[in-house]
Amino acid sequence: MTLPCDPLLLDQIRQAGILSGQDPDGGFACRLDFNRPQIAVAIHAGHRVRPELLPFMALSDAQRLFEEDEATDVMIRPFSNALWALESRAVYDLNRDEAMALPLTPEKFWGTRVYQEMPPPEMNRKSLESHRRFYRYLGTLITHLLDRFDRCVVYDFHSYNITRQQAKGVDDPPVFNLGTRGIDRNTWQQEVDDWLSLLGTIRLPGITPTVAENKVFMGHGELCRRLTDWDSRILVLPTEVSKVYMNELTGKVYPGVTDALASELNRIMNAHFLL
Numbered sequence: 001m002t003l004p005c006d007p008l009l010l011d012q013i014r015q016a017g018i019l020s021g022q023d024p025d026g027g028f029a030c031r032l033d034f035n036r037p038q039i040a041v042a043i044h045a046g047h048r049v050r051p052e053l054l055p056f057m058a059l060s061d062a063q064r065l066f067e068e069d070e071a072t073d074v075m076i077r078p079f080s081n082a083l084w085a086l087e088s089r090a091v092y093d094l095n096r097d098e099a100m101a102l103p104l105t106p107e108k109f110w111g112t113r114v115y116q117e118m119p120p121p122e123m124n125r126k127s128l129e130s131h132r133r134f135y136r137y138l139g140t141l142i143t144h145l146l147d148r149f150d151r152c153v154v155y156d157f158h159s160y161n162i163t164r165q166q167a168k169g170v171d172d173p174p175v176f177n178l179g180t181r182g183i184d185r186n187t188w189q190q191e192v193d194d195w196l197s198l199l200g201t202i203r204l205p206g207i208t209p210t211v212a213e214n215k216v217f218m219g220h221g222e223l224c225r226r227l228t229d230w231d232s233r234i235l236v237l238p239t240e241v242s243k244v245y246m247n248e249l250t251g252k253v254y255p256g257v258t259d260a261l262a263s264e265l266n267r268i269m270n271a272h273f274l275l
Contacts, residue, residue: 001229004139013144022086023137026050027130029073030083032141037149038269039081039141042157043094043134043223045073046085052123053091058116064090065251067110069159071258072241076157078266083138090114092127094134095158095221101131135226146233153191155269156223156238161248165216174212176202179219179238182228188235191272195237198268204260207244216240 013019013034020031026048032039047068049057073084085094090109092101102124103109145152165173176199180192199211219238227234245257 001226003143003230004136005143006136006140009137009140010143013140019141023133025130025133027087028083028085028134028137030137030141031077032081032083034081034144034148036080036270036273037145037151038079038153038155038273039083039138039145040076040079040155040157040265040269041082041138041223042069042072042076042084044069044085044089044158045071046087046089048087049091050087050123050126053119056115056117056119056123057090058113059090062251063112064088066161066248067112069157070243070246070251071253072157072159074258075241075261075265076155078262079155079269081141083141085134087130092131093222094131095223097222097226098128098131102127138227139230142227142230142234146231151233152235153273154223154227154234154236155265156221156236157241157265158217158238159241159243159245160216162242162244163248165242170216172210173216173242175204175207175209175242175244176211177216177240177242178211178213179217179221179224179240180213181218181220182224182238183219183235184228184232187232191235192237195239195268195272198272199239201268202261202264204244204264205256207257 018033022029068088076082100108103114106113142152162173178196202209217240221238224236224238227236245261246253
């Protein structure tokens with residue numbers, strides 16, 4: 001698979017050396033200085049739904065929030081290279097390929113009906129174009145990092161609902177889960193081991209963090225699959241944080257825990273490539 005790249009954006013990055021702002025269509029936002037061969041991404045952080053789609057929605061605001069990775073954007077923003085989604089995965093899911101990205105039927109959204117009425121084809125085309133635009137943008141960022149450093153690590157941050165895993169029979173869901181099934185361990189063994197060790201050094205107020213590999217998620221999402229296919233010099237680390245930082249049923253975030261996560265994740269990402 002060819003690594004997508006926007007030549008005009010790439011020239012802009014090369015000339016300015018930094019990049020920040022929001023996608024004109026409101027799909028994502030970023031802030032990058034390109035001084036490290038790493039990017040932190042939060043592709044399910046978004047909550048926005050385009051106004052034209054809202055009349056078709058069956059999901060309430062609270063129901064959407066339960067399925068989103070609330071505050072994962074806050075967790076990655078202190079890092080020097082960060083990219084986060086603004087649109088809800090109830091519009092399109094960046095961790096699925098285009099055939100599965102639009103949740104137009106319940107089986108594409110954990111059995112939940114997202115739309116009370118099917119959106120018109122032109123709205124669906126617009127959602128898929130936003131999906132494509134994100135990956136073209138990310139491909140351009142990675143192209144620049146590969147040109148500079150000859151490798152790139154992408155920290156693919158997500159969060160998950162503890163109650164859902166407990167309902168599946170997972171008695172003690174870990175605070176951090178690294179999905180490694182899509183990683184070439186022959187190439188990246190040391191980097192994977194280092195990341196698991198660093199996750200184990202995180203300290204949170206009132207919480208004893210636990211770390212697991214492939215216990216609740218295996219890392220089979222589209223972002224990991226696609227970027228790994230783009231170039232063998234790209235390592236994607238699909239890292240799940242359990243929603244210990246919030247009440248997943250009400251959506252209330254605990255700022256003290258979220259702030260600690262932001263600080264600690266920034267610390268270990270900065271330490272990761274120095275090991």
